[in-house]
């Protein structure tokens with residue numbers, strides 16, 4: 001994986017599934033190389049989304065894209081292989097669903113995928129500390145998982161800063177991703193706080209002009225990252 005950071009990662013949950021291939025291509029033409037897939041089981045989160053078949057479809061439509069699969073499901077260990085086979089490049093599991101998180105991370109890596117761990121808004125970032133050296137990515141939920149289009153939770157900035165600080169102190173290299181309520185208003189501050197990967201569902205797919213919105217989000221992210229100065 002070789003990306004210029006920060007990366008904008010559209011969450012296809014907010015896409016129009018009757019023309020998914022077309023919308024993925026619109027994003028790709030606008031420069032998107034990373035897609036976020038939200039898997040919800042109706043148990044861990046109060047909503048059901050889609051399973052490995054759709055991930056496989058995304059893979060078929062965008063063979064070169066980086067596919068980031070966010071598992072909001074109970075017993076994720078049981079389904080890791082299905083998502084790896086479907087074409088996931090990165091699989092993230094919730095801290096709250098994994099009693100043996102270290103083992104789950106090793107399992108994901110054994111399948112040839114990168115491994116991420118996710119924390120809910122009510123979960124402390126400190127709890128990830130023991131597994132940080134094993135992680136490729138940490139994902140901070142900035143809404144309670146389950147639905148797109150919710151309001152960003154302000155305390156998420158603090159968690160981003162905490163993880164960025166630990167990463168620097170311990171010379172680690174995991175990416176920091178934020179998911180939920182990301183848009184034009186907060187993308188700059190998120191990047192300044194240390195976010196590398198910005199998941200955006202509604203703010204991308206519900207825009208009247210998707211390419212224009214992507215360009216606007218990307219330019220705000222880039223100018224805030226000090227890479228243009």
Ligand code: DX5
Nearest residue numbers: 145146148149180181201202
């Ligand atoms: C929430 C999902 C998010 C969601 C983000 O449970 O994990 O990825 O699709 O959607 P927006 O950007 O609309 O908040």
Ligand code: ZN
Nearest residue numbers: 036038070179
């Ligand atoms: Zn997500």
